[in-house]
Amino acid sequence: MLMPVATIGVYFRVLRDCIFSPDSLIYNILNFDYLMSDQIWNIGNVLSSGMVRVTLGIFGIYVAYFSAVHTARLYHKDTTMAGIAAVIVITFCAYLSGLGSSNNLQQALYSRILNINGILIAIIVGYFVGQIFHFFGKNHVHLKNENINTIRHRAWNSILPTLISVVAGLILGLLIYFFKIRLLDSFYIKSLVGSLQNSNKLFVVVPITMLATLFWWGGIGYPLSSLLTSSNSGAAIANMNYALRHGNAANVPYKYLGSSLVQAYGWMGDVCIALTLTVIILLFSHDKEIESIAKLNLLPVxxxxxxxxxxxxxxxxxxxYLVPVVFIPAINELIAAGAIAVHLIVPSAYPVLRGTPGILIAFFGSNGNWKCFAFTILLFILDILILFPSLKMGQKINKELIAYDKQARYDF
Known part of the structure; x- marks a missing residue:
């Protein structure tokens, strides 16, 4: 249900990162510094940044609301009131969590808990609020037309579970504040990411990549998003300096640097799994609705x-998608490391501009090495072959669900 919100936010994020960012690939190729006026840039940057913030930035509010709504609906409780209670709880917890690192009200409210990269917590909060309405709320039957008396009766029946939810939220928020519990704290995430980005050892890089992708699959995307940002580590700078002095990156001191492997080959700039699935759906899927979702998201992906x-x-x-999401990036990294070891390709040592399509990161990161580009395409084809069975299984399950739904309606 929240796919439209996420897709709108992603489109505006692409606009912000690719069109209205001076350090982006498209901005520099099209020379927007001279072609785009300051007024247009300011308006575009404000609009795109604002939409990203009210969609992806507070996505957790929407998630908590619908999580509570659908949980309460399972037990025939008042879904609207459950959703409102969940919004109060998640927003209060996010506010107190953010206060520990900022005294600014606005910055505290836009905490990491509410971001789309932290939706697992919002799902859990919404679910528990829905369960509170399950055990303490009265049964509710939706009426097509409601007058003031029926609405007042609904509100009165929802007072007890709403109060219990708010009190539970107060307790959780106070625990977060007084015991300095940093949910999704950037310090621990940076520690995890730093150990991977600066490592030149595959037995460190590959397991941490798998852990980060597991978190992403589970609704915690911060470790992965941090891994995919540009690394200014000493090892990365040493590789770049070597490549600049010698004219190529074949013998850089850190050939298997974690940040380079993840960005160029492991996740290919955050598009590895998503773009692979999009291509598979567009080529092989017969579900028109799924195809429409893939077409709509093709550009941002x-x-x-x-x-x-x-x-x-x-x-x-x-x-x-659990197994392929966790293992495909690791497989890509191991194959890429093997290719680097036998000098089939060169490491990615040069900085890549923001907004560069994931398939081209290895190409630009190797200073235009066509072998790296061809190798990336071959890896992408391999990823398609690995993911294809999961999609076919999903289509089979979907057909069974549709048939079950039709039979249930017939029996009813």
Whole structure:
């Protein structure tokens, strides 16, 4: 249900990162610094940044609301009131969590808990609020037309579970504040990411990549998003300096640097799984609705915005995609490391501009090495072959669900 919100946010994020960012690939190729006036740039930057913030930035509010709504609906409780209570709880917890790192009200409210990269917590909060309405709320039957008396009666019946939910939220918020519990704290995430980005050892890089992708599949995307940002580590700078002095990156001191392997080959700039699935759906799927979702998200996915597809397909928390999501990036890294070891390709040592399509990161990161580009395409084809059985299994399950739904309606 939240796929439209995520897709709208991702489109505006692509606009912000690719069109209205001076350090982006498209901005520099099209020379927008001279062609685009300051007024247009300011308006575009404000609009795109604002839409990203009210969609992806507070996505957790929408998630908590619908999580509570659908949980309460299972037990025939008042869904609207459950959703409102969940919004109060998640927003209060996010506010107190953010206060520990900022005294600014606005910055505290836009905490990491509410971001689309932290939706697992919002799902859990909404679910528990829905369960509170399950045990303490009165049964509710939806009426097509409601007058003031029926609405007042609904509100009165929902007072007890709403109060219990708010009190539970107060307790959780105070625990977060007084005990300095940093949910999704950037310090721990940076520690995890830093150990991978600076490592030149595959037995460190590959397991941490798998852990980060597991978190992403589970609704915690911060470790992965941090891994895919540009690394200014000493090892990365040493590789770049060597490549600049010698004219190529074949013998850089850190050939298997974690940040380079993840960005160029492991996740290909956040498009590995999402773009692979999009291509498979467009080529082999016979489900018109799924095809429409893939077509709608093709552009943002190509430029590193998989959230719309991940929510709408869905990929996040979908058991069908758990194994491929966790293992495909690791397989890509191991194969790429082997190719680097036998000098089939060169390491990615040069900085890549923001908004570069994931398929081209290895090409630009190797200073235009066509072998690296061809190798990336071959890896992408391999990823398609690995993911294809999961999609076919998903189509089979979907057909069985449709048949079951039709039979249930017939029996009713």
């Amino acid at each position: 190509a430029f590193g915005g998989p959230q719309g597809l991940a929510v709408g397909l869905p990929i996040i928390l979908n058991p069908l």
